[in-house]
Amino acid sequence: MSVRVRFAPSPTGYLHIxxxxxxxxxxxxxxxxxxxxxLRIEDTDQERSKPEYTQQIMKDLAWLGxxxxxxxxxxxxxxxxxxxxxxxxxxxxxxKLMEADRAYYCFCSTEDLDAIKKENQAKGLPxxxxxxCRGLEDSxxxxxxxxxxxxxxxxxxxxxxxxxxxxxxxxxxxxxxLFGDFVILRPDGMPTFHxxxxxxxxxxxxxxxxxxxxxxxNTPRHIQLFRAMGFEPPKFAHLSLIMGKGGEPLSKRLGAMxxxxxxxxGYLPDVIDNxxxxxxxxxxxxREIFKLKELEQTxxxxxxxxxxxxxxxxxxxxxxxxxxxxxxxxEFVRKSVEYLELQNAMPKFADKSKLFGLILNFKDxxxxxxxxxxxxxxxxxxxxxxxxxxxxxxxxxEILIVLKEYFEALGASEVxxxxxxxxxxxxxxxxxxxxxxxxxRVALTFRAHGPELKRILPHMTKELCLKRIYAATSQHV
RNA sequence: GGCCCCCUCGUCUAGUGGUUAGGACGCUUGGUUCUCAACCAAGUAACACGGGUUCAACUCCCGUGGGGGCUACCA
Numbered sequence: 001m002s003v004r005v006r007f008a009p010s011p012t013g014y015l016h017i018x019x020x021x022x023x024x025x026x027x028x029x030x031x032x033x034x035x036x037x038x039l040r041i042e043d044t045d046q047e048r049s050k051p052e053y054t055q056q057i058m059k060d061l062a063w064l065g066x067x068x069x070x071x072x073x074x075x076x077x078x079x080x081x082x083x084x085x086x087x088x089x090x091x092x093x094x095x096k097l098m099e100a101d102r103a104y105y106c107f108c109s110t111e112d113l114d115a116i117k118k119e120n121q122a123k124g125l126p127x128x129x130x131x132x133c134r135g136l137e138d139s140x141x142x143x144x145x146x147x148x149x150x151x152x153x154x155x156x157x158x159x160x161x162x163x164x165x166x167x168x169x170x171x172x173x174x175x176x177x178l179f180g181d182f183v184i185l186r187p188d189g190m191p192t193f194h195x196x197x198x199x200x201x202x203x204x205x206x207x208x209x210x211x212x213x214x215x216x217x218n219t220p221r222h223i224q225l226f227r228a229m230g231f232e233p234p235k236f237a238h239l240s241l242i243m244g245k246g247g248e249p250l251s252k253r254l255g256a257m258x259x260x261x262x263x264x265x266g267y268l269p270d271v272i273d274n275x276x277x278x279x280x281x282x283x284x285x286x287r288e289i290f291k292l293k294e295l296e297q298t299x300x301x302x303x304x305x306x307x308x309x310x311x312x313x314x315x316x317x318x319x320x321x322x323x324x325x326x327x328x329x330x331e332f333v334r335k336s337v338e339y340l341e342l343q344n345a346m347p348k349f350a351d352k353s354k355l356f357g358l359i360l361n362f363k364d365x366x367x368x369x370x371x372x373x374x375x376x377x378x379x380x381x382x383x384x385x386x387x388x389x390x391x392x393x394x395x396x397x398e399i400l401i402v403l404k405e406y407f408e409a410l411g412a413s414e415v416x417x418x419x420x421x422x423x424x425x426x427x428x429x430x431x432x433x434x435x436x437x438x439x440x441r442v443a444l445t446f447r448a449h450g451p452e453l454k455r456i457l458p459h460m461t462k463e464l465c466l467k468r469i470y471a472a473t474s475q476h477v
Numbered sequence: 478g479g480c481c482c483c484c485u486c487g488u489c490u491a492g493u494g495g496u497u498a499g500g501a502c503g504c505u506u507g508g509u510u511c512u513c514a515a516c517c518a519a520g521u522a523a524c525a526c527g528g529g530u531u532c533a534a535c536u537c538c539c540g541u542g543g544g545g546g547c548u549a550c551c552a
Contacts, residue, residue: 437511449513
């Protein structure tokens with residue numbers, strides 16, 4: 001049977017690193033095994049789910065290069081793929097479970113439940129529901145409903161040890177006597193996550209459930225549910241969690257940046273995929289740089305580790321630089337321009353024909369595209385002066401004089417020539433090395449750092465250089 | 478509190494009874510260079526702890542400690 005996996009986010013927020021890894025691993029596993037990936041939207045929490053999140057999640061996944069075979073947008077044989085549109089299925093399932101005597105109405109209020117929990121805790125007992133509505137007579141149930149009480153429906157948990165093989169964790173076992181009966185249908189008729197997941201995974205013929213480790217304790221419940229509904233439970237693989245810098249859980253603000261923030265910073269999608277794949281997975285041969293396509297061919301679940309990992313921005317940045325340097329010049333510039341356009345940060349001082357040359361200067365210098373915006377300022381006639389204190393050193397004056405002479409003599413549309421300028425400077429200026437080049441650089445670019453002058457000079461104009469030289473001279477005097 | 482999962486350099490990891498415990502990021506130093514970056518070279522640093530099992534444990538078992546998760550009519 002062919003592999004069918006799913007990524008099932010709830011649209012209650014944007015995709016963050018943790019989500020992305022689950023999505024990516026599902027995608028890679030499907031891809032590697034020529035299987036199918038289902039995108040299913042778990043929007044049973046009416047309060048918190050928002051359609052715009054669904055849209056953004058799909059956009060982000062697409063940006064990352066994660067492709068799905070079935071989903072809300074592309075459809076499929078087992079749709080619909082939004083749980084809010086599958087209520088009939090959950091209703092059916094509940095009816096069948098009730099008929100089979102595996103589910104029952106529960107009239108306990110939130111206060112009742114709290115009291116039970118507190119009592120159990122005080123006695124040091126497992127904090128489980130005491131199943132007290134299990135024994136309700138049909139007549140009692142009818143009376144309560146007739147009196148206007150809205151019941152929830154609980155699943156009857158079978159006691160005993162439940163054991164299963166997790167692809168990542170290995171053999172896992174739980175004592176089901178420690179679990180109380182759990183709610184599968186809320187009083188308002190909406191299913192809970194447990195029911196919806198099992199019904200859908202069953203109906204959609206999911207073969208492997210790859211999800212976060214936070215779901216590990218849910219799995220024995222789900223296995224019982226699957227069986228009670230007549231489904232063969234899928235295989236499970238529980239991924240360890242990703243932590244923040246200090247090892248604390250990845251929270252919304254700390255490091256759990258949304259995909260969009262990475263897009264804005266100017267990382268390539270391949271970089272994010274590559275870095276996240278390396279969190280918990282290693283090919284075993286010390287290789288670290290992968291394009292998504294290569295991951296699709298290399299990934300396997302049995303090389304996924306068990307321990308939680310910390311998200312490290314430094315390494316992400318290194319990886320990003322590596323990817324950028326592997327791009328061809330054309331690709332680098334094309335993607336740079338794409339980024340600048342998307343961020344509405346296209347330089348106004350250069351037309352597109354010139355831009356190629358300007359941008360290419362920074363290919364070896366940046367880790368992500370947003371650095372480009374600032375770096376490009378060395379070509380911007382409107383860019384403010386920076387680092388001009390370097391011009392205070394006494395030797396700067398003679399350098400400025402030579403510069404002025406050279407550029408004033410230059411034809412209006414003539415390209416500045418590094419060699420010629422250099423000869424002139426060598427001939428008439430006493431300083432050399434750093435003492436020559438630093439003031440020179442600052443006078444021409446207004447920045448103490450940047451690509452080699454030799455590289456950038458051909459991209460500068462007489463007008464721009466003179467403007468800066470005059471400004472620098474007046475500053476110096 | 479109860480149950481479950483996890484534990485190799487600061488970080489990501491390789492390793493499956495016998496290794497000088499390997500690689501990468503970071504950091505340090507040197508090289509290159511007009512600067513920054515990049516690049517090259519070298520260096521730094523780890524098996525959480527305590528008991529077993531064994532001729533031999535990072536590897537297996539048991540405890541302790543630490544971290545995390547679940548314990549919702551959230552997913």
